[in-house]
Amino acid sequence: MLSIIVPCYNEEESVPLFLAEVEKIRQEISHKIEYIFVNDGSRDNTLAVLRQAHKQYPESVRYLSFSRNFGKEAALYAGLQAATGDLVTVMDADLQDPPELLPEMIRLIEKEDYDCIGTRRTDRSGEPKIRSFFAKTFYKLINKIADTEMVDGARDFRLMTRQMVDAILELTEYNRFSKGIFSWVGFKTKYLAYENRERVAGETSWSFWSLFKYSIDGIVNFSEAPLNIASFVGALSCVGSIIAMIFIIIRALVFGDPTTGWPSMVCIMLFVGGLQLLCLGIIGKYIGKIFLETKKRPVYIVKETEKDR
Template sequence: MLSIVIPCYNEEESIPAFFKEVEKVSQQIDHEIEYIFVNDGSKDSTLSCLRELHRSYPQKVRYISFSRNFGKEAGLYAGLQSAKGELVTVMDADLQDPPELLPEMIRLIETEDIDCVGTRRATRDGEPAIRSFFARMFYKLINKIGETEMVDGARDFRLMTRQMVDSILELTEYNRFSKGIFSWVGFNTKYLSYENRERVAGETSWSFWSLLSYSIDGIINFSEVPLNIASYVGALSCFGSVIAMLVILFRTLMYGDPTSGWPSMVCIFLFVGGLQLLCLGIIGKYIGKIFMETKNRPAYIVKETEENNLL
Protein backbone atom coordinates (compact mmCIF):
# COMPACT_ATOMS: atom_id res chain seq x y z
CA MET A 1 0.00 0.00 0.00
CA LEU A 2 1.01 3.60 -0.69
CA SER A 3 -0.19 6.12 1.89
CA ILE A 4 -0.47 9.74 0.76
CA VAL A 5 -0.51 12.26 3.63
CA ILE A 6 -2.00 15.66 2.71
CA PRO A 7 -2.06 18.44 5.36
CA CYS A 8 -4.84 20.93 4.53
CA TYR A 9 -5.58 24.44 5.70
CA ASN A 10 -8.30 26.32 3.79
CA GLU A 11 -7.90 24.13 0.70
CA GLU A 12 -11.53 23.66 -0.37
CA GLU A 13 -10.70 24.84 -3.90
CA SER A 14 -7.56 22.72 -4.25
CA ILE A 15 -8.70 19.34 -2.90
CA PRO A 16 -10.95 18.26 -5.85
CA ALA A 17 -8.25 19.19 -8.38
CA PHE A 18 -5.56 17.46 -6.30
CA PHE A 19 -7.56 14.24 -5.98
CA LYS A 20 -8.35 14.22 -9.69
CA GLU A 21 -4.69 14.64 -10.69
CA VAL A 22 -3.38 11.99 -8.31
CA GLU A 23 -6.07 9.55 -9.44
CA LYS A 24 -4.86 10.00 -13.02
CA VAL A 25 -1.30 9.19 -11.97
CA SER A 26 -2.48 6.24 -9.86
CA GLN A 27 -3.24 4.35 -13.08
CA GLN A 28 0.52 4.07 -13.56
CA ILE A 29 1.10 2.80 -10.01
CA ASP A 30 0.80 -0.87 -9.14
CA HIS A 31 -0.03 -0.17 -5.51
CA GLU A 32 -3.18 0.18 -3.47
CA ILE A 33 -3.50 3.83 -2.45
CA GLU A 34 -4.93 5.41 0.68
CA TYR A 35 -5.38 9.17 1.02
CA ILE A 36 -5.03 10.67 4.48
CA PHE A 37 -6.22 14.28 4.49
CA VAL A 38 -5.49 16.24 7.67
CA ASN A 39 -7.75 19.23 8.18
CA ASP A 40 -5.73 21.66 10.28
CA GLY A 41 -8.57 23.76 11.67
CA SER A 42 -9.61 25.22 8.30
CA LYS A 43 -12.02 28.17 8.36
CA ASP A 44 -13.56 27.43 4.95
CA SER A 45 -15.44 24.33 3.72
CA THR A 46 -12.41 22.04 3.64
CA LEU A 47 -13.94 19.64 6.17
CA SER A 48 -17.20 19.40 4.22
CA CYS A 49 -15.20 18.68 1.08
CA LEU A 50 -13.32 15.88 2.85
CA ARG A 51 -16.54 14.37 4.17
CA GLU A 52 -18.00 14.30 0.69
CA LEU A 53 -14.83 12.82 -0.77
CA HIS A 54 -14.86 10.05 1.84
CA ARG A 55 -18.53 9.29 1.10
CA SER A 56 -17.65 8.93 -2.57
CA TYR A 57 -14.54 6.80 -1.94
CA PRO A 58 -14.99 5.21 1.51
CA GLN A 59 -12.31 2.54 1.01
CA LYS A 60 -9.69 4.93 -0.29
CA VAL A 61 -10.11 8.32 1.38
CA ARG A 62 -9.57 8.90 5.08
CA TYR A 63 -9.41 12.18 6.95
CA ILE A 64 -8.46 13.65 10.30
CA SER A 65 -9.88 16.96 11.48
CA PHE A 66 -8.25 18.93 14.31
CA SER A 67 -10.16 20.86 16.96
CA ARG A 68 -8.29 24.01 15.88
CA ASN A 69 -5.30 25.09 13.83
CA PHE A 70 -2.18 23.41 15.22
CA GLY A 71 0.15 24.12 12.28
CA LYS A 72 1.48 22.12 9.35
CA GLU A 73 4.01 20.25 11.50
CA ALA A 74 1.21 18.82 13.62
CA GLY A 75 -0.67 17.90 10.44
CA LEU A 76 2.32 16.02 9.06
CA TYR A 77 2.84 14.22 12.35
CA ALA A 78 -0.80 13.15 12.59
CA GLY A 79 -0.83 11.94 9.00
CA LEU A 80 2.33 9.88 9.43
CA GLN A 81 0.96 8.34 12.61
CA SER A 82 -2.22 7.32 10.80
CA ALA A 83 -0.54 6.02 7.63
CA LYS A 84 -0.74 2.24 7.15
CA GLY A 85 1.22 1.80 3.92
CA GLU A 86 4.64 0.24 3.46
CA LEU A 87 5.42 3.33 1.39
CA VAL A 88 4.40 6.78 2.63
CA THR A 89 4.51 10.10 0.83
CA VAL A 90 3.74 13.64 1.98
CA MET A 91 2.16 16.08 -0.48
CA ASP A 92 0.58 19.53 -0.44
CA ALA A 93 -2.99 19.86 -1.69
CA ASP A 94 -2.18 22.90 -3.85
CA LEU A 95 -0.45 20.77 -6.55
CA GLN A 96 2.87 22.55 -6.11
CA ASP A 97 4.14 19.00 -5.57
CA PRO A 98 3.84 17.32 -9.02
CA PRO A 99 1.96 13.99 -8.70
CA GLU A 100 3.49 12.75 -11.98
CA LEU A 101 6.77 12.22 -10.12
CA LEU A 102 5.25 9.47 -7.98
CA PRO A 103 5.79 6.55 -10.44
CA GLU A 104 9.47 7.44 -10.82
CA MET A 105 9.87 7.86 -7.06
CA ILE A 106 8.36 4.43 -6.46
CA ARG A 107 10.57 2.87 -9.14
CA LEU A 108 13.70 4.36 -7.56
CA ILE A 109 12.88 3.27 -4.04
CA GLU A 110 12.09 -0.28 -5.21
CA THR A 111 15.10 -0.75 -7.51
CA GLU A 112 17.88 1.18 -5.76
CA ASP A 113 19.39 0.91 -2.30
CA ILE A 114 17.60 3.97 -0.91
CA ASP A 115 15.04 4.55 1.81
CA CYS A 116 13.69 7.90 0.70
CA VAL A 117 13.16 9.80 -2.53
CA GLY A 118 12.90 13.52 -1.87
CA THR A 119 12.09 16.38 -4.20
CA ARG A 120 13.62 19.81 -4.56
CA ARG A 121 12.85 22.85 -6.66
CA ALA A 122 15.49 23.46 -9.31
CA THR A 123 14.62 27.17 -9.34
CA ARG A 124 12.51 29.59 -7.32
CA ASP A 125 10.91 31.24 -10.34
CA GLY A 126 7.62 32.89 -9.45
CA GLU A 127 8.55 33.36 -5.80
CA PRO A 128 9.01 36.89 -4.38
CA ALA A 129 12.65 37.93 -4.61
CA ILE A 130 13.01 38.81 -0.94
CA ARG A 131 11.56 35.45 0.11
CA SER A 132 13.94 33.59 -2.22
CA PHE A 133 16.91 35.55 -0.87
CA PHE A 134 16.13 34.80 2.77
CA ALA A 135 15.36 31.15 1.96
CA ARG A 136 18.79 30.72 0.38
CA MET A 137 20.42 32.48 3.33
CA PHE A 138 18.58 30.20 5.74
CA TYR A 139 19.88 27.02 4.09
CA LYS A 140 23.42 28.38 3.96
CA LEU A 141 23.26 29.33 7.63
CA ILE A 142 21.63 26.15 8.93
CA ASN A 143 24.08 23.95 7.03
CA LYS A 144 27.01 25.79 8.58
CA ILE A 145 25.81 25.82 12.17
CA GLY A 146 23.32 22.94 12.32
CA GLU A 147 23.74 19.32 13.26
CA THR A 148 22.21 17.98 10.05
CA GLU A 149 22.51 18.94 6.41
CA MET A 150 19.41 20.31 4.72
CA VAL A 151 19.11 20.52 0.94
CA ASP A 152 18.35 23.96 -0.47
CA GLY A 153 14.96 23.96 -2.16
CA ALA A 154 13.94 20.61 -0.66
CA ARG A 155 10.20 20.12 -0.28
CA ASP A 156 8.27 18.09 2.27
CA PHE A 157 7.12 16.04 -0.75
CA ARG A 158 9.04 12.79 -0.42
CA LEU A 159 8.46 9.04 -0.60
CA MET A 160 9.63 7.05 2.43
CA THR A 161 9.82 3.43 3.45
CA ARG A 162 7.93 2.18 6.49
CA GLN A 163 11.21 1.83 8.40
CA MET A 164 12.05 5.50 7.90
CA VAL A 165 8.53 6.62 8.84
CA ASP A 166 8.65 4.55 12.03
CA SER A 167 11.98 6.15 12.91
CA ILE A 168 10.49 9.62 12.40
CA LEU A 169 7.56 8.74 14.66
CA GLU A 170 9.97 7.75 17.42
CA LEU A 171 10.84 11.45 17.71
CA THR A 172 7.91 12.58 19.84
CA GLU A 173 9.09 16.13 20.50
CA TYR A 174 6.46 18.88 20.65
CA ASN A 175 8.55 21.46 18.78
CA ARG A 176 8.83 19.80 15.38
CA PHE A 177 10.73 20.91 12.28
CA SER A 178 10.13 18.20 9.70
CA LYS A 179 12.80 19.23 7.20
CA GLY A 180 15.38 18.79 9.94
CA ILE A 181 13.81 15.60 11.29
CA PHE A 182 13.80 14.00 7.84
CA SER A 183 17.54 14.64 7.62
CA TRP A 184 18.35 13.84 11.25
CA VAL A 185 16.99 10.27 11.16
CA GLY A 186 19.43 9.49 8.36
CA PHE A 187 18.66 6.76 5.79
CA ASN A 188 19.75 6.85 2.17
CA THR A 189 17.99 9.65 0.31
CA LYS A 190 17.97 10.59 -3.36
CA TYR A 191 16.53 13.88 -4.65
CA LEU A 192 14.59 14.60 -7.82
CA SER A 193 14.55 18.17 -9.15
CA TYR A 194 11.62 19.89 -10.81
CA GLU A 195 10.64 23.37 -11.92
CA ASN A 196 8.79 25.52 -9.43
CA ARG A 197 5.00 25.49 -9.75
CA GLU A 198 2.33 27.96 -8.71
CA ARG A 199 -0.65 26.98 -6.57
CA VAL A 200 -3.56 25.52 -8.53
CA ALA A 201 -6.08 27.48 -6.44
CA GLY A 202 -6.40 29.57 -3.29
CA GLU A 203 -3.74 31.60 -1.54
CA THR A 204 -0.81 30.50 0.59
CA SER A 205 -1.17 30.85 4.35
CA TRP A 206 2.59 31.38 4.71
CA SER A 207 3.50 35.05 5.06
CA PHE A 208 7.06 36.34 5.10
CA TRP A 209 6.98 36.71 8.89
CA SER A 210 5.55 33.25 9.48
CA LEU A 211 8.30 31.77 7.30
CA LEU A 212 10.91 33.80 9.18
CA SER A 213 9.56 32.52 12.50
CA TYR A 214 9.55 28.98 11.12
CA SER A 215 13.18 29.38 10.05
CA ILE A 216 14.20 30.62 13.50
CA ASP A 217 12.47 27.60 15.04
CA GLY A 218 14.42 25.35 12.68
CA ILE A 219 17.74 26.90 13.70
CA ILE A 220 16.94 26.63 17.41
CA ASN A 221 15.72 23.03 17.09
CA PHE A 222 18.87 21.83 15.35
CA SER A 223 21.70 24.05 16.53
CA GLU A 224 23.22 25.30 19.79
CA VAL A 225 25.35 27.88 17.97
CA PRO A 226 23.08 30.85 18.88
CA LEU A 227 23.70 30.06 22.56
CA ASN A 228 27.43 29.97 21.90
CA ILE A 229 27.21 33.29 20.07
CA ALA A 230 25.48 34.83 23.09
CA SER A 231 28.34 33.62 25.29
CA TYR A 232 30.99 34.94 22.88
CA VAL A 233 29.28 38.32 22.61
CA GLY A 234 29.12 38.61 26.39
CA ALA A 235 32.79 37.68 26.76
CA LEU A 236 33.84 40.10 24.00
CA SER A 237 31.82 42.93 25.54
CA CYS A 238 33.39 42.28 28.94
CA PHE A 239 36.88 42.19 27.43
CA GLY A 240 36.25 45.42 25.53
CA SER A 241 35.08 47.20 28.68
CA VAL A 242 38.23 46.15 30.55
CA ILE A 243 40.42 47.50 27.75
CA ALA A 244 38.48 50.77 27.75
CA MET A 245 38.90 51.16 31.51
CA LEU A 246 42.65 50.57 31.26
CA VAL A 247 42.96 53.19 28.50
CA ILE A 248 41.03 55.75 30.56
CA LEU A 249 43.11 55.00 33.66
CA PHE A 250 46.34 55.34 31.67
CA ARG A 251 45.29 58.70 30.18
CA THR A 252 44.24 59.99 33.60
CA LEU A 253 47.53 59.04 35.29
CA MET A 254 49.78 60.18 32.47
CA TYR A 255 48.03 63.28 31.17
CA GLY A 256 45.46 64.17 33.78
CA ASP A 257 42.89 64.03 30.99
CA PRO A 258 40.05 61.76 31.97
CA THR A 259 37.60 60.91 29.23
CA SER A 260 34.51 63.08 29.56
CA GLY A 261 31.21 63.50 27.84
CA TRP A 262 27.86 62.03 28.69
CA PRO A 263 26.79 61.41 25.03
CA SER A 264 29.53 58.81 24.56
CA MET A 265 28.60 57.17 27.87
CA VAL A 266 24.94 57.00 26.87
CA CYS A 267 25.87 55.35 23.56
CA ILE A 268 27.99 52.79 25.38
CA PHE A 269 25.24 52.04 27.86
CA LEU A 270 22.69 51.60 25.11
CA PHE A 271 25.05 49.37 23.12
CA VAL A 272 25.87 47.11 26.07
CA GLY A 273 22.21 47.05 27.12
CA GLY A 274 21.23 46.02 23.60
CA LEU A 275 23.77 43.19 23.65
CA GLN A 276 22.41 41.99 26.96
CA LEU A 277 18.84 42.00 25.69
CA LEU A 278 19.92 40.19 22.52
CA CYS A 279 21.63 37.47 24.52
CA LEU A 280 18.67 37.20 26.89
CA GLY A 281 16.36 36.90 23.89
CA ILE A 282 18.41 34.04 22.44
CA ILE A 283 18.45 32.24 25.79
CA GLY A 284 14.75 32.95 26.21
CA LYS A 285 13.92 31.21 22.90
CA TYR A 286 15.65 28.05 24.07
CA ILE A 287 14.01 28.23 27.51
CA GLY A 288 10.64 28.69 25.80
CA LYS A 289 11.21 25.51 23.81
CA ILE A 290 12.16 23.64 26.98
CA PHE A 291 9.06 25.03 28.71
CA MET A 292 6.76 23.74 25.97
CA GLU A 293 8.43 20.33 25.96
CA THR A 294 8.11 19.92 29.75
CA LYS A 295 4.37 20.64 29.58
CA ASN A 296 4.07 17.39 27.63
CA ARG A 297 1.04 18.67 25.71
CA PRO A 298 -0.17 16.69 22.68
CA ALA A 299 0.99 18.02 19.32
CA TYR A 300 -2.64 18.10 18.16
CA ILE A 301 -6.21 17.26 19.24
CA VAL A 302 -8.48 15.33 16.89
CA LYS A 303 -12.10 16.43 16.73
CA GLU A 304 -13.33 14.19 13.92
CA THR A 305 -12.21 11.38 11.62
CA GLU A 306 -14.00 9.37 8.96
CA GLU A 307 -14.60 6.69 11.62
CA ASN A 308 -16.49 8.86 14.11
CA ASN A 309 -18.22 11.18 11.64
CA LEU A 310 -21.92 11.10 12.49
CA LEU A 311 -23.03 13.59 9.83
Protein backbone atom coordinates in the same frame (compact mmCIF):
# COMPACT_ATOMS: atom_id res chain seq x y z
CA MET B 1 -0.23 -0.01 0.54
CA LEU B 2 0.80 3.56 -0.33
CA SER B 3 -0.27 6.21 2.18
CA ILE B 4 -0.59 9.76 0.84
CA ILE B 5 -0.60 12.37 3.62
CA VAL B 6 -2.12 15.73 2.66
CA PRO B 7 -2.10 18.59 5.21
CA CYS B 8 -4.96 21.01 4.50
CA TYR B 9 -5.55 24.57 5.64
CA ASN B 10 -8.28 26.40 3.72
CA GLU B 11 -7.98 24.08 0.72
CA GLU B 12 -11.65 23.56 -0.21
CA GLU B 13 -10.93 24.40 -3.87
CA SER B 14 -7.73 22.37 -4.11
CA VAL B 15 -8.82 19.04 -2.58
CA PRO B 16 -11.12 17.89 -5.45
CA LEU B 17 -8.48 18.90 -8.02
CA PHE B 18 -5.80 17.05 -6.09
CA LEU B 19 -7.85 13.85 -5.91
CA ALA B 20 -8.64 14.03 -9.62
CA GLU B 21 -4.97 14.41 -10.56
CA VAL B 22 -3.77 11.53 -8.37
CA GLU B 23 -6.56 9.27 -9.59
CA LYS B 24 -5.33 9.88 -13.17
CA ILE B 25 -2.04 8.13 -12.41
CA ARG B 26 -3.53 5.45 -10.18
CA GLN B 27 -3.30 2.79 -12.89
CA GLU B 28 0.47 3.41 -13.06
CA ILE B 29 0.80 2.48 -9.39
CA SER B 30 0.49 -1.19 -8.42
CA HIS B 31 -0.02 -0.36 -4.75
CA LYS B 32 -3.33 0.13 -3.02
CA ILE B 33 -3.70 3.81 -2.08
CA GLU B 34 -4.99 5.41 1.08
CA TYR B 35 -5.39 9.18 1.31
CA ILE B 36 -4.99 10.77 4.73
CA PHE B 37 -6.19 14.37 4.66
CA VAL B 38 -5.43 16.38 7.80
CA ASN B 39 -7.69 19.40 8.23
CA ASP B 40 -5.60 21.83 10.25
CA GLY B 41 -8.42 23.98 11.66
CA SER B 42 -9.48 25.40 8.28
CA ARG B 43 -11.82 28.40 8.32
CA ASP B 44 -13.48 27.61 5.00
CA ASN B 45 -15.44 24.53 3.89
CA THR B 46 -12.45 22.18 3.72
CA LEU B 47 -13.96 19.80 6.28
CA ALA B 48 -17.22 19.54 4.31
CA VAL B 49 -15.22 18.81 1.14
CA LEU B 50 -13.29 16.07 2.95
CA ARG B 51 -16.52 14.52 4.18
CA GLN B 52 -17.79 14.47 0.61
CA ALA B 53 -14.51 12.98 -0.64
CA HIS B 54 -14.85 10.16 1.90
CA LYS B 55 -18.36 9.45 0.63
CA GLN B 56 -17.04 9.38 -2.94
CA TYR B 57 -14.04 7.16 -2.11
CA PRO B 58 -15.02 5.38 1.14
CA GLU B 59 -12.36 2.69 0.78
CA SER B 60 -9.41 4.98 0.21
CA VAL B 61 -10.08 8.47 1.63
CA ARG B 62 -9.53 9.06 5.35
CA TYR B 63 -9.35 12.35 7.15
CA LEU B 64 -8.48 13.89 10.51
CA SER B 65 -9.88 17.25 11.58
CA PHE B 66 -8.14 19.22 14.32
CA SER B 67 -9.97 21.13 17.04
CA ARG B 68 -8.09 24.27 15.92
CA ASN B 69 -5.15 25.32 13.80
CA PHE B 70 -2.02 23.62 15.17
CA GLY B 71 0.25 24.29 12.17
CA LYS B 72 1.59 22.24 9.29
CA GLU B 73 4.18 20.47 11.44
CA ALA B 74 1.44 19.08 13.66
CA ALA B 75 -0.56 18.04 10.58
CA LEU B 76 2.44 16.18 9.14
CA TYR B 77 3.03 14.40 12.44
CA ALA B 78 -0.64 13.40 12.74
CA GLY B 79 -0.64 12.08 9.18
CA LEU B 80 2.49 10.01 9.78
CA GLN B 81 0.97 8.53 12.92
CA ALA B 82 -2.25 7.64 11.08
CA ALA B 83 -0.56 6.17 7.99
CA THR B 84 -0.64 2.38 7.67
CA GLY B 85 1.11 1.98 4.30
CA ASP B 86 4.36 0.20 3.55
CA LEU B 87 5.29 3.34 1.64
CA VAL B 88 4.33 6.82 2.87
CA THR B 89 4.43 10.12 1.00
CA VAL B 90 3.68 13.70 2.03
CA MET B 91 2.08 16.02 -0.54
CA ASP B 92 0.50 19.48 -0.61
CA ALA B 93 -3.12 19.77 -1.75
CA ASP B 94 -2.33 22.72 -4.04
CA LEU B 95 -0.59 20.45 -6.61
CA GLN B 96 2.73 22.25 -6.32
CA ASP B 97 4.00 18.71 -5.71
CA PRO B 98 3.60 16.91 -9.08
CA PRO B 99 1.75 13.56 -8.61
CA GLU B 100 3.21 12.20 -11.86
CA LEU B 101 6.55 11.76 -10.03
CA LEU B 102 5.08 9.09 -7.75
CA PRO B 103 5.54 6.08 -10.11
CA GLU B 104 9.23 6.93 -10.58
CA MET B 105 9.68 7.47 -6.84
CA ILE B 106 8.16 4.07 -6.10
CA ARG B 107 10.36 2.42 -8.72
CA LEU B 108 13.54 3.95 -7.25
CA ILE B 109 12.71 2.73 -3.74
CA GLU B 110 11.76 -0.78 -4.83
CA LYS B 111 14.41 -1.33 -7.53
CA GLU B 112 17.40 0.71 -6.37
CA ASP B 113 17.24 0.12 -2.61
CA TYR B 114 16.59 3.69 -1.46
CA ASP B 115 14.83 4.43 1.82
CA CYS B 116 13.58 7.85 0.79
CA ILE B 117 13.02 9.67 -2.49
CA GLY B 118 12.76 13.40 -1.91
CA THR B 119 12.02 16.23 -4.30
CA ARG B 120 13.59 19.64 -4.76
CA ARG B 121 12.77 22.66 -6.89
CA THR B 122 15.34 23.71 -9.47
CA ASP B 123 14.01 27.29 -9.47
CA ARG B 124 11.68 29.59 -7.55
CA SER B 125 9.80 31.12 -10.47
CA GLY B 126 6.62 32.90 -9.45
CA GLU B 127 7.94 33.52 -5.94
CA PRO B 128 8.74 37.06 -4.69
CA LYS B 129 12.44 37.82 -5.11
CA ILE B 130 12.85 38.91 -1.50
CA ARG B 131 11.42 35.59 -0.30
CA SER B 132 13.71 33.63 -2.63
CA PHE B 133 16.72 35.59 -1.39
CA PHE B 134 15.99 34.90 2.28
CA ALA B 135 15.20 31.24 1.56
CA LYS B 136 18.57 30.70 -0.12
CA THR B 137 20.30 32.62 2.67
CA PHE B 138 18.60 30.43 5.27
CA TYR B 139 19.83 27.19 3.67
CA LYS B 140 23.38 28.53 3.34
CA LEU B 141 23.37 29.65 6.96
CA ILE B 142 21.87 26.55 8.54
CA ASN B 143 24.15 24.21 6.58
CA LYS B 144 27.15 26.09 7.99
CA ILE B 145 26.05 26.18 11.62
CA ALA B 146 24.11 22.90 11.96
CA ASP B 147 25.37 19.31 11.90
CA THR B 148 22.29 18.21 9.91
CA GLU B 149 22.49 18.98 6.19
CA MET B 150 19.39 20.45 4.56
CA VAL B 151 19.03 20.54 0.78
CA ASP B 152 18.26 23.93 -0.76
CA GLY B 153 14.90 23.84 -2.49
CA ALA B 154 13.88 20.54 -0.86
CA ARG B 155 10.14 20.05 -0.46
CA ASP B 156 8.19 18.11 2.14
CA PHE B 157 7.04 15.98 -0.81
CA ARG B 158 8.95 12.73 -0.39
CA LEU B 159 8.32 8.99 -0.47
CA MET B 160 9.53 7.03 2.55
CA THR B 161 9.70 3.40 3.60
CA ARG B 162 7.86 2.21 6.69
CA GLN B 163 11.19 1.83 8.51
CA MET B 164 12.05 5.50 7.98
CA VAL B 165 8.56 6.64 9.02
CA ASP B 166 8.80 4.62 12.23
CA ALA B 167 12.15 6.26 12.95
CA ILE B 168 10.63 9.72 12.47
CA LEU B 169 7.75 8.87 14.80
CA GLU B 170 10.24 8.02 17.53
CA LEU B 171 11.08 11.73 17.65
CA THR B 172 8.13 12.88 19.76
CA GLU B 173 9.34 16.43 20.38
CA TYR B 174 6.75 19.22 20.58
CA ASN B 175 8.83 21.76 18.64
CA ARG B 176 9.06 20.10 15.23
CA PHE B 177 10.96 21.10 12.09
CA SER B 178 10.27 18.32 9.61
CA LYS B 179 12.88 19.27 7.01
CA GLY B 180 15.54 18.87 9.68
CA ILE B 181 13.96 15.73 11.15
CA PHE B 182 13.84 14.04 7.72
CA SER B 183 17.57 14.66 7.35
CA TRP B 184 18.50 13.90 10.97
CA VAL B 185 17.12 10.33 10.95
CA GLY B 186 19.42 9.52 8.03
CA PHE B 187 18.62 6.63 5.66
CA LYS B 188 19.62 6.41 2.00
CA THR B 189 17.99 9.32 0.17
CA LYS B 190 17.85 10.47 -3.43
CA TYR B 191 16.38 13.78 -4.64
CA LEU B 192 14.41 14.31 -7.85
CA ALA B 193 14.51 17.82 -9.30
CA TYR B 194 11.60 19.55 -10.96
CA GLU B 195 10.62 23.08 -12.00
CA ASN B 196 8.55 25.14 -9.62
CA ARG B 197 4.78 25.08 -10.04
CA GLU B 198 2.09 27.57 -9.12
CA ARG B 199 -0.86 26.73 -6.91
CA VAL B 200 -3.88 25.41 -8.81
CA ALA B 201 -6.34 27.22 -6.54
CA GLY B 202 -6.59 29.31 -3.41
CA GLU B 203 -3.89 31.40 -1.76
CA THR B 204 -0.89 30.34 0.27
CA SER B 205 -1.16 30.66 4.03
CA TRP B 206 2.61 31.21 4.34
CA SER B 207 3.40 34.89 4.72
CA PHE B 208 6.94 36.25 4.80
CA TRP B 209 6.70 36.69 8.58
CA SER B 210 5.47 33.13 9.18
CA LEU B 211 8.29 31.75 7.01
CA PHE B 212 10.79 33.90 8.91
CA LYS B 213 9.58 32.53 12.26
CA TYR B 214 9.67 29.01 10.83
CA SER B 215 13.30 29.48 9.77
CA ILE B 216 14.22 30.74 13.24
CA ASP B 217 12.63 27.62 14.72
CA GLY B 218 14.70 25.50 12.35
CA ILE B 219 17.94 27.17 13.41
CA VAL B 220 17.12 26.91 17.12
CA ASN B 221 16.01 23.27 16.84
CA PHE B 222 19.07 22.04 14.97
CA SER B 223 21.96 24.29 15.96
CA GLU B 224 23.66 25.56 19.11
CA ALA B 225 25.48 28.23 17.09
CA PRO B 226 23.27 31.12 18.36
CA LEU B 227 24.18 30.20 21.94
CA ASN B 228 27.87 30.01 21.03
CA ILE B 229 27.65 33.38 19.29
CA ALA B 230 25.93 34.90 22.35
CA SER B 231 28.67 33.54 24.61
CA PHE B 232 31.41 34.86 22.33
CA VAL B 233 29.82 38.29 21.98
CA GLY B 234 29.27 38.47 25.75
CA ALA B 235 32.90 37.62 26.47
CA LEU B 236 34.13 40.07 23.83
CA SER B 237 31.99 42.91 25.21
CA CYS B 238 33.19 42.12 28.74
CA VAL B 239 36.84 42.36 27.69
CA GLY B 240 36.12 45.54 25.74
CA SER B 241 34.42 47.09 28.76
CA ILE B 242 37.39 46.26 31.02
CA ILE B 243 39.80 47.88 28.54
CA ALA B 244 37.56 50.93 28.30
CA MET B 245 37.41 51.27 32.10
CA ILE B 246 41.20 51.00 32.42
CA PHE B 247 41.59 53.67 29.74
CA ILE B 248 39.13 56.02 31.48
CA ILE B 249 40.77 55.56 34.90
CA ILE B 250 44.30 56.16 33.56
CA ARG B 251 43.14 59.23 31.62
CA ALA B 252 41.45 60.64 34.72
CA LEU B 253 44.60 60.11 36.86
CA VAL B 254 46.90 61.68 34.30
CA PHE B 255 44.78 64.53 32.96
CA GLY B 256 42.26 65.03 35.78
CA ASP B 257 38.72 66.37 35.17
CA PRO B 258 36.94 63.02 35.34
CA THR B 259 33.71 64.45 33.88
CA THR B 260 35.33 64.79 30.46
CA GLY B 261 34.31 62.03 28.07
CA TRP B 262 30.95 61.21 29.61
CA PRO B 263 29.32 60.84 26.13
CA SER B 264 31.73 58.04 25.23
CA MET B 265 31.01 56.33 28.54
CA VAL B 266 27.27 56.52 27.92
CA CYS B 267 27.78 55.06 24.45
CA ILE B 268 29.76 52.18 25.93
CA MET B 269 27.04 51.53 28.50
CA LEU B 270 24.33 51.51 25.87
CA PHE B 271 26.39 49.24 23.63
CA VAL B 272 27.08 46.73 26.41
CA GLY B 273 23.43 46.87 27.54
CA GLY B 274 22.28 46.16 23.99
CA LEU B 275 24.59 43.15 23.73
CA GLN B 276 23.27 41.83 27.03
CA LEU B 277 19.67 42.09 25.83
CA LEU B 278 20.60 40.39 22.56
CA CYS B 279 22.24 37.50 24.39
CA LEU B 280 19.34 37.22 26.82
CA GLY B 281 16.93 37.12 23.89
CA ILE B 282 18.83 34.24 22.26
CA ILE B 283 19.01 32.32 25.53
CA GLY B 284 15.34 33.06 26.18
CA LYS B 285 14.40 31.52 22.84
CA TYR B 286 16.04 28.24 23.83
CA ILE B 287 14.54 28.36 27.33
CA GLY B 288 11.11 28.93 25.78
CA LYS B 289 11.53 25.79 23.67
CA ILE B 290 12.55 23.83 26.77
CA PHE B 291 9.51 25.19 28.62
CA LEU B 292 7.14 23.97 25.90
CA GLU B 293 8.79 20.55 25.83
CA THR B 294 8.54 20.09 29.61
CA LYS B 295 4.77 20.79 29.55
CA LYS B 296 4.27 17.56 27.58
CA ARG B 297 1.29 19.00 25.74
CA PRO B 298 -0.05 16.99 22.77
CA VAL B 299 1.21 18.12 19.38
CA TYR B 300 -2.40 18.20 18.12
CA ILE B 301 -5.98 17.43 19.16
CA VAL B 302 -8.33 15.60 16.79
CA LYS B 303 -11.98 16.68 16.80
CA GLU B 304 -13.33 14.44 14.03
CA THR B 305 -12.30 11.57 11.75
CA GLU B 306 -14.09 9.72 8.96
CA LYS B 307 -15.02 7.01 11.50
CA ASP B 308 -17.10 9.53 13.44
CA ARG B 309 -19.34 10.02 10.41
